[in-house]
Amino acid sequence: MSVTALIVAAGSGQRMGGDVPKQYRRIAGKPILRWAAEALLSHPAVRRLRVIVGDGQDELAGAALSGLNVGDLITGGQERSDSVRAGLRTVDDEAVLIHDAARPFCPPAVIDRLLPALEFYEGAAPVMPVGDTLARSGDLLGEPLDRTGIVRVQTPQLFRLESLRRAYDLWEGPSPTDETTVLRAAGMSVASVPGDPALEKLTTAADFERAQAWLAGTLV
Numbered sequence: 684m685s686v687t688a689l690i691v692a693a694g695s696g697q698r699m700g701g702d703v704p705k706q707y708r709r710i711a712g713k714p715i716l717r718w719a720a721e722a723l724l725s726h727p728a729v730r731r732l733r734v735i736v737g738d739g740q741d742e743l744a745g746a747a748l749s750g751l752n753v754g755d756l757i758t759g760g761q762e763r764s765d766s767v768r769a770g771l772r773t774v775d776d777e778a779v780l781i782h783d784a785a786r787p788f789c790p791p792a793v794i795d796r797l798l799p800a801l802e803f804y805e806g807a808a809p810v811m812p813v814g815d816t817l818a819r820s821g822d823l824l825g826e827p828l829d830r831t832g833i834v835r836v837q838t839p840q841l842f843r844l845e846s847l848r849r850a851y852d853l854w855e856g857p858s859p860t861d862e863t864t865v866l867r868a869a870g871m872s873v874a875s876v877p878g879d880p881a882l883e884k885l886t887t888a889a890d891f892e893r894a895q896a897w898l899a900g901t902l903v
């Protein structure tokens with residue numbers, strides 16, 4: 684099965700803050716977006732990689748990705764799902780792998796686990812268990828929630844191209860935070876495979892610092 688990978692990198696990184704959107708911050712001298720792009724490009728199943736960037740950020744993205752085989756940059760939209768839809772219009776492979784630029788480290792084994800699932804399912808995603816107690820938030824802690832059978836869903840996520848396109852055509856809700864949500868709403872089946880701690884999304888400045896420290900630890 685031929686796979687195009689899309690990296691969505693058109694966000695503004697409000698929760699992370701800083702001078703540049705978080706995907707252009709550097710870890711060990713390399714922009715986060717470049718870490719993500721190199722990880723996907725190095726997987727033998729990925730035939731082609733396209734990157735979706737914010738309006739007016741071609742220069743930043745071009746510098747971050749220089750020398751990598753990513754073709755023309757695609758301009759994203761207001762919401763993450765708008766950026767994904769913009770990317771989808773450029774895909775003609777049977778399957779599409781969608782990944783957040785904010786997840787710089789993608790172990791190849793995760794992609795290896797996603798690929799066989801497409802034989803039986805319309806999509807597949809890596810998941811992680813929930814470690815903490817869950818409760819409704821508030822100044823006074825709200826009702827506790829049963830975390831049995833609850834998982835956190837990561838990217839990269841793999842889909843049959845036609846299924847994902849059809850699911851997005853049917854989607855009527857507010858902007859979804861990922862594509863498994865869109866497929867499930869359309870009644871399609873999404874397999875879950877074990878995720879990886881290396882894939883945690885960098886959302887806040889503390890996440891960024893943790894990733895830096897983690898990488899420094901792996902390099903010594």
Ligand code: CTP
Nearest residue numbers: 691692693694695696697698761762766784785
């Ligand atoms: N993204 C995108 N287009 C958007 C919004 C988000 O391509 N309009 C991308 C981000 O660049 C990121 C991924 O979607 O790689 C996950 O989104 P998130 O972690 O929310 O990043 P931001 O939207 O940039 O951050 P924030 O929500 O804190 O502003």
Ligand code: MG
Nearest residue numbers: 694695696763
């Ligand atoms: Mg966001």
